[in-house]
Amino acid sequence: MDIKLSEQQKTDQASFREFVGNEVIPNANRYDREARLPDDIIAKMASRGYLGAVLPEEYGGRGMDFLTYGLLNEELGRGCASVRGFMMMQNMVALTLLKWGSQEQKERWLGKIASGETIAAFALTEPEFGSDAMHIETTFEEADDSAFIVKGHKKWITLGQIADLFLVFGKRRGKLSAVLVEKGSPGFTQTPMEGVLGVRASMLAELHFDNCSVPQDNIVGKVGFGFVPVGITALNLGRYSIAWGCVGIGQACLDACVNHVSTRKQFGDLLKNHQLIQAMIADMTVNLKAGRLLCYQAGQMQEEGDQNAIMEIMVAKYFTSKMAFNIANDAVQIHGAIGCSSDHPVQRHLRDAKIMEIIEGTSQIHQIKIADYAYREYAD
Amino acid sequence: MNNSKEKIQTFLSRYIRNQEVKDDTDIFGGGLVNSLFAMQLITFLEKEFSITIENEDLKLDNFRTINAMVKLIGSKV
Numbered sequence: 350m351d352i353k354l355s356e357q358q359k360t361d362q363a364s365f366r367e368f369v370g371n372e373v374i375p376n377a378n379r380y381d382r383e384a385r386l387p388d389d390i391i392a393k394m395a396s397r398g399y400l401g402a403v404l405p406e407e408y409g410g411r412g413m414d415f416l417t418y419g420l421l422n423e424e425l426g427r428g429c430a431s432v433r434g435f436m437m438m439q440n441m442v443a444l445t446l447l448k449w450g451s452q453e454q455k456e457r458w459l460g461k462i463a464s465g466e467t468i469a470a471f472a473l474t475e476p477e478f479g480s481d482a483m484h485i486e487t488t489f490e491e492a493d494d495s496a497f498i499v500k501g502h503k504k505w506i507t508l509g510q511i512a513d514l515f516l517v518f519g520k521r522r523g524k525l526s527a528v529l530v531e532k533g534s535p536g537f538t539q540t541p542m543e544g545v546l547g548v549r550a551s552m553l554a555e556l557h558f559d560n561c562s563v564p565q566d567n568i569v570g571k572v573g574f575g576f577v578p579v580g581i582t583a584l585n586l587g588r589y590s591i592a593w594g595c596v597g598i599g600q601a602c603l604d605a606c607v608n609h610v611s612t613r614k615q616f617g618d619l620l621k622n623h624q625l626i627q628a629m630i631a632d633m634t635v636n637l638k639a640g641r642l643l644c645y646q647a648g649q650m651q652e653e654g655d656q657n658a659i660m661e662i663m664v665a666k667y668f669t670s671k672m673a674f675n676i677a678n679d680a681v682q683i684h685g686a687i688g689c690s691s692d693h694p695v696q697r698h699l700r701d702a703k704i705m706e707i708i709e710g711t712s713q714i715h716q717i718k719i720a721d722y723a724y725r726e727y728a729d
Numbered sequence: 730m731n732n733s734k735e736k737i738q739t740f741l742s743r744y745i746r747n748q749e750v751k752d753d754t755d756i757f758g759g760g761l762v763n764s765l766f767a768m769q770l771i772t773f774l775e776k777e778f779s780i781t782i783e784n785e786d787l788k789l790d791n792f793r794t795i796n797a798m799v800k801l802i803g804s805k806v
């Protein structure tokens with residue numbers, strides 16, 4: 350596999366890196382402590398085209414190829430998982446509307462999402478249904494020819510506190526479906542959630558739909574079978590983003606460790622010269638390189654429209670989320686007490702990495718799907 | 730057309746084993762496949778036949794059988 354980056358991709362990567370170094374890393378611990386992202390970081394991402402990264406220029410996007418979008422996720426992930434998550438959510442909803450939305454939905458929303466005027470969120474999980482998403486209980490009942498009545502309760506929704514537009518999943522006549530719900534719709538309330546372990550500036554909320562009336566035209570894709578690509582397009586991009594974001598977490602931790610062990614002395618010698626430290630640094634390095642290669646491969650396959658890209662993205666997300674957690678765990682260990690301080694990023698990366706093993710499909714759900722994939726691919 | 734049928738048949742044979750898929754077998758009817766498969770099928774059809782599947786095409790009847798898929802492809806090229 351040829352994974353050489355083009356000159357353009359290298360230029361983009363350098364500009365992402367500069368943005369993260371100047372704008373994200375200096376503020377990330379504060380975002381985590383305050384559990385919110387200020388407007389200015391959102392505006393800065395919008396002005397660089399990150400919020401519509403995967404959208405074509407005609408909708409105000411940057412038209413990035415999947416590899417470039419992956420590099421953006423790595424760099425933002427190196428700085429702050431919450432900032433990266435914000436960008437990811439916008440692109441998840443935008444790409445889903447681009448591919449499966451009606452012309453009217455595209456014209457109405459895509460430009461606004463790309464410019465940051467409209468903040469989008471993805472609402473699938475419910476209090477009683479997480480991994481078992483096919484059984485969600487939110488319903489869309491037909492009120493008349495022009496409206497649906499939405500009834501249900503969503504929980505753990507990233508950006509739920511501040512979003513203007515929600516891609517909400519539920520059932521219409523017992524079949525899975527998705528609709529757009531706008532903030533302020535009658536019967537719709539957003540209730541902030543506090544005190545989450547990691548990705549603390551995600552501004553999570555619970556959403557209550559109490560006989561909320563939504564225009565029929567807000568349906569995205571079709572009902573039943575026609576829902577499947579809607580949900581999977583969003584989740585597939587989400588998993589791909591997370592996989593690269595985890596590479597970013599791993600890189601941030603490794604960089605911090607190499608720095609620390611090169612300056613900190615114990616027992617009269619630099620930490621870097623102790624073999625047990627070298628073992629941890631070596632494992633971090635090897636796993637990080639392996640994870641990055643999985644992401645490159647998955648990105649290339651997605652770009653080429655390969656039917657197995659969706660599975661390779663799951664492989665990459667499963668591997669890199671575990672990898673990021675293990676690397677961050679060792680990074681805290683290597684930093685000792687310093688790594689436990691809220692002033693140091695490694696403890697934040699450890700908490701954020703744990704979340705990556707849970708969102709967009711837990712590690713166990715990934716294992717089940719990857720085993721299926723193996724039974725198919727490696728059968729005689 | 731026969732060529733299209735063969736290509737789809739080859740694709741399906743990786744997912745549906747121990748059962749012959751005829752041109753009019755309902756592949757979604759008997760719980761033979763899951764939702765990730767549906768997405769892979771759409772991706773396969775788009776790439777293999779250089780078509781774009783759109784919102785309006787997302788009806789199960791367009792994907793239920795090999796015959797239906799061949800008809801959908803035919804309507805696009």
Ligand SMILES: Cc1cc2nc3c(=O)[nH]c(=O)nc-3n(C[C@H](O)[C@H](O)[C@H](O)COP(=O)(O)OP(=O)(O)OC[C@H]3O[C@@H](n4cnc5c(N)ncnc54)[C@H](O)[C@@H]3O)c2cc1C
Pocket residue numbers: 471472473474478479480481504505506507508545547548551553704707708709710711712713714
């Ligand atoms: C910070 C954060 C942000 C989030 N953002 C969003 C969002 O924006 N939108 C949204 O819709 N959701 C969001 N979620 C919810 C997230 O998608 C769910 O937490 C996730 O899907 C898992 O569901 P659950 O938490 O209900 O766990 P459960 O499904 O209850 O699973 C609990 C445990 O059981 C395991 N398990 C479940 N089924 C099986 C099985 N068949 N075999 C083996 N093990 C199994 C799981 O792997 C897990 O370890 C967010 C969650 C968090 C923490």
